[in-house]
Amino acid sequence: MPRTSESSTPRIVVDDVHKHFKLRHTHSIKETFVAAMRRKPLSSEFQALDGVSFEIGEGESVALLGFNGSGKSTMLKMISGVLRPDEGKVMTRGRVAGLIEVGAGFHPDLSGRENVYLNAAILGMSKQETQDQFDSIVEFSEIEKFIDTEVKHYSSGMFLRLAFSVAIHTQLDVLLIDEILSVGDEPFQQKCLARVRELHQQGKTLVVVSHDLDMVSDLCERGVLLQDGKLRFDGPSKDAVALMRA
Template identity: 50%
Template sequence: MEAVPIVQVENVSKHFTVRKDKSLKERVVNAALGRRHAETFEALHDISLDIHSGNTVGLIGPNGSGKSTLLKTIGGIIHPSSGRVVRRGRMAALLELGAGFHPDLSGRENVYLNASILGLTERQIDRYFDAIVDFSGIEDFIDTQVKFYSSGMYVRLAFAVAVHVDPDLLLVDEVLAVGDEAFQQKCLDKIRSFQLEGRTIVLVTHTLSQITDLCTRGIVLSHGNVVFDGAPIDAVGMLRGGFQSQRDADAAQRLERENALSAPARARVAIPSVRLVDAQGAPTTGVEIGQDVQLEVEVDAIDSVRDWRLGIAIANTFGQVALYSSTERLGLDPMTELSGRSTLRFSMPSLSIGPGAYTVSAALEHRDGTELARAQEATAFRVADNGISTGLASTPLSVALQPAR
């Protein structure tokens, strides 16, 4: 017998009314002239999906795709215009910064208020209170009104309450990006412990490495529609491909406008793919420190190109560049002709960057600086933690105690 889903979304659509007139005068004038002063915006369109207990589901998509609206609909914060959502079990939600907190109450009072809203009795809150405060790390300010809290303090306390109310279903909408790195890691560790306990998590994030690292399922939304539902790595790949297609379209339109203004014609060239491969040439998204890997950049030159250079950059999730190089720096002859489909292979023996998640970008340009093609964050990979060191760089380390003489 198939298990009953913890969340059922059945043919859900959500419409919002967007008013154009800002004042009473505008409304009166527009009504007199027969002008429409409101439009209907469809944020979600006929979405159906089931979420089963124990799954971690990532909702991703460009801004305005409907991710947060869907999450709020699942959480019961907003009601669908049509369709229905069925939920089972206790739910905790982190949907907006400070949501559920009263600014004039202290942190202590808000813990009791928020936890009671989430279904705990006063006795249960008494039992969990010390653990909530300890997890939040703001015990020195627990009796201060929360209107004086920083955004990071809001998130710390809200997340601490949410994870201590024993939820069957946890909804998280991007708010973890507000906390510092140490607290983000603490939250991610808690989420992983929830996964081991078989709890269900629905996560909205723009940090795509969290989707591949944490989620068992990825759902891509676009203009209020589900356009992909499947493996997280495939969902991230589809989203990145969509962004790249949009960038390519924007670049093509920009180039067309420039050419229309009698700008010099540029070579037609694209970077269809960037991939990391292991020593056997197999694509990989997970490597060990010191492993031999290669970065393959595929270039498709419809028009032949000379006097060029191609650069690659590996950056972490905070945008810090861990490694940059280019064909020019590595001594490849810039007059080598690029024509048709070809692959540039950057060999990186004994990869020596620190543990963590990284993205790879590549750009092709003339040596005069005119950009021809770009693949931004075209692929992603993770370097496993060897338990020895952290940071952007990794090097063999050892330690010895030298007795005093």
Template identity: 45%
Template sequence: MTHPIITVDHLGKYYKLGRSPEKYQSLRDTLARQVRRMRRGLVGKRRTSPSLDEGFWALDDLSFSIQQGDRIGVIGRNGAGKSTLLKILSRITEPTTGEIRIRGRVASLLEVGTGFHPELTGRENIYLNGAVLGMGKAEIRRKFDEIVAFAEVERFLDTPVKRYSSGMYVRLAFSVAAHLEPEILVIDEVLAVGDAKFQQKCLGKMQSVSASGRTVMFVSHNMSAVANLCNRGIVLDRGRLLANTDCMEALNLYNSQIDQSVFTAEQNRDAPHIRQIELDQAALQAGHLKVRVRFHSPWPLDPPMIGIVVSNLYGTPLFGSNPNLHSVGFNPQKLSEGEAVMWLQDLPLHSGTYKLSVWLGDQHQNYDSRQDALTFEFMSPRFIPNMPSVDVIGPMHVPAEWSLVSHGR
């Protein structure tokens, strides 16, 4: 039986809020505090529940294990504790309770330029950062050319890194961390700094790292990138562990925790306006798009017309619909207040993040518009492992038939 490369046992991290550190403590105060801690331990209390004005548990009683060669996606909402977990695994901060057992060397990339000295050149920082990661000079020298080529900073190698852009910073930092052969590679959302081409390059490198038997832990809000890279997923919610399971199961669980997306506007008694837009998350999880739009008008609209457009993150429209274009099930009638529902079976998109805009009008003009009212993450049921990036092949899923004819003997 193989032993886990990482074992986390009842891990907790507590942060105090709103208290300035005491300037002076006597020896008597220090001894008294230690005695109180010992007494709590003797009566079996691991910790006391803090009040809200004292602080909060960023991580709360986490226990899980990770096997060598796993590619772990750590996912959860903002404030779930993802970055705190990686900082503890990287030994940047100490846990408040529990323990972590790690077999092997950890290389971390949690912030842009971590471990770099701004006054040193790129060349000098490669050696400095490598030493910080525990590498010997000979090991760094052996990998030096590969690091520089991957980071694409040859022209600026002897320039102080304080003159680098954030993209150049992260390219060099990632290249050092990924090429110096750690047993465990820990990557935070920092890759979002790079452009689409570099992000794809990094994902490819992380896949080759894991293929060589090393372990990768990857935090990202890009669910498509997580699905493309990882074979397992850890889901956190408010510092607690929800799941440590198969990647697709983890992604489905994470998406199921998200409340139904809703946009609500203030009432306008003087003009027709959109009151509320709801995106049905249950339909989205099944690969469909269901949008509910509530509207109000001081006079009857003859008939009310609702337009919906889905765009990518760059604002490029991908497709749209209104009753004039697709009128199945639409019953034209005069209404001053009502609700329109658009249902699209089998959403023709690849996995990614998209925006939804809504218009309200009648047969003659538009009265109200809500540009980019909702942003949603779509995980396509047609996901294929190692699928090219959406930035490379485009966001639309267009079914096609292929055939192969052999002309050989």
């Protein structure tokens, strides 16, 4: 049975969630024609999530764990609202800020400054809130010299710095992180981890996806382990990591 939060007012509820994707087996009109002539299937369905249920309470830090193809990133996108379940429900309470893809929500032809306002608006910040936080956002990102440069000239590391900085300066209740802490140089990674820990100490809810098992077992108290789209384990993160390494 999945573990549920002891909180009477959970931040996240995942209730019997199913999600499948259609996988195409052809990449051109010619391949499609040949496959049809040979009566081969043109596509198949992949069950990414299969009846997953759990709750995350206010202030919890939870690692979504699993090997490639287990459904953890799909689950995180469900919680963020990027994807919707085919069956079941995903409900969140409060303001959710997601660091799911580096540079997602950035417009390449706009400057870093303009993208700060754009990204902040996407995350639900008002213009005044963004103005109040702007200097802190830029200072944390460490890209002051490039803030008025079009972001299409940014490296992936610069995307990371600015995207992370905007998200953590949002008045958030839930922070979602997908592998983003593994990008960039080590000093900035440590700075990001320190900030994430600080947010958790302030009572924010964290949901983290990462292949860095040592980092997530240290950062998160709880681990939700997915395998082949199903919930395999829900309990202490160190136990979840031990199961993955078994």
